[in-house]
Amino acid sequence: MLVSETSASADDAVGGTPAPAMLSVRGLKKVYQTDGGEIEAVRNLTFDLRPGELACLVGPSGSGKTTLLKCIAGLMAPTEGEVLLDGTRVSGPPKKMAVVFQEYGRSLFPWMRVRQNVELPLKNQGVPKAERDRLVDEALEAVGLSHVPQSYPWQLSGGMQQRVAIARAVAYQPEVLLMDEPFAAVDAQTRADLEDLIRAVWKKLGVTVLFVTHDIDESVYLGERVIILSSSPTVVQEDIIIDLPQERDQLNTRALPRFTELRHHVYEQIQLAKKGHRPAASVS
Ligand code: ADP
Ligand code: MG
Numbered sequence: 422m423l424v425s426e427t428s429a430s431a432d433d434a435v436g437g438t439p440a441p442a443m444l445s446v447r448g449l450k451k452v453y454q455t456d457g458g459e460i461e462a463v464r465n466l467t468f469d470l471r472p473g474e475l476a477c478l479v480g481p482s483g484s485g486k487t488t489l490l491k492c493i494a495g496l497m498a499p500t501e502g503e504v505l506l507d508g509t510r511v512s513g514p515p516k517k518m519a520v521v522f523q524e525y526g527r528s529l530f531p532w533m534r535v536r537q538n539v540e541l542p543l544k545n546q547g548v549p550k551a552e553r554d555r556l557v558d559e560a561l562e563a564v565g566l567s568h569v570p571q572s573y574p575w576q577l578s579g580g581m582q583q584r585v586a587i588a589r590a591v592a593y594q595p596e597v598l599l600m601d602e603p604f605a606a607v608d609a610q611t612r613a614d615l616e617d618l619i620r621a622v623w624k625k626l627g628v629t630v631l632f633v634t635h636d637i638d639e640s641v642y643l644g645e646r647v648i649i650l651s652s653s654p655t656v657v658q659e660d661i662i663i664d665l666p667q668e669r670d671q672l673n674t675r676a677l678p679r680f681t682e683l684r685h686h687v688y689e690q691i692q693l694a695k696k697g698h699r700p701a702a703s704v705s
Pocket of ligand 2: 486487488601602
């Protein structure tokens, strides 16, 4: 049986000094009102992310992952509970956040070139031209798209389009980057490349990342921490530290016995959740 370490909460940091949470989700509940009645998408979610963490949130389809991200991003109000960013309640899209959605095809403007797409949020922020140019160049470089700044999104492959969406988020220099199953629609090889890209960008920028996926392997490979959601009614089933080496690569990391153990553990937790085993009281 795998000994899994439950992630430390924000108030038990090393040395007794509380590490302040960057992002706090507190008792979040979301009920949709529909013509057919009420749909409880999320029952009660509580967790914290500390500055610079790379956490994956994994849960079955329909468990409310997108609903949660929309609440965190201030695009939708929770029915109960709250989201705090640096201690301030989120009530609309915060400036410090960027979101990369699954449907990149719909998030890029087809009539704008790659460069303009990446530059747009900076322009809207009133960032001066020289600074904009520098940030866009750096972001395109970081995602390996320096060679196609003048292309239109529709001229690029799916994986490249998703990299444009990532470059746009990176250029914006967010403190928190939310990603909602961003690689679900690309092929396996591209997906592996994009996973490595996210870890590289995270290391370089020190940004706090919450990466949502339904793919167990992906959550373990990418995350420094994995928050496992139960199936509906959704709560946090478990919250584990991924104690794999910092330097990861697709071949060697996935071949580690520890990778297999962690993967097995996450899988088992999701199966338990499906069978209705609720988490222990200590894990909220
Ligand atoms: P996930 O992203 O984990 O697949 P979602 O957050 O998309 O889950 O959906 C969670 C639940 O909420 C599902 O049962 C879904 O059908 C329902 N749901 C999502 N969005 C809406 C909406 N706008 N109106 C009504 N029900 C919704
Ligand atoms: Mg979703």
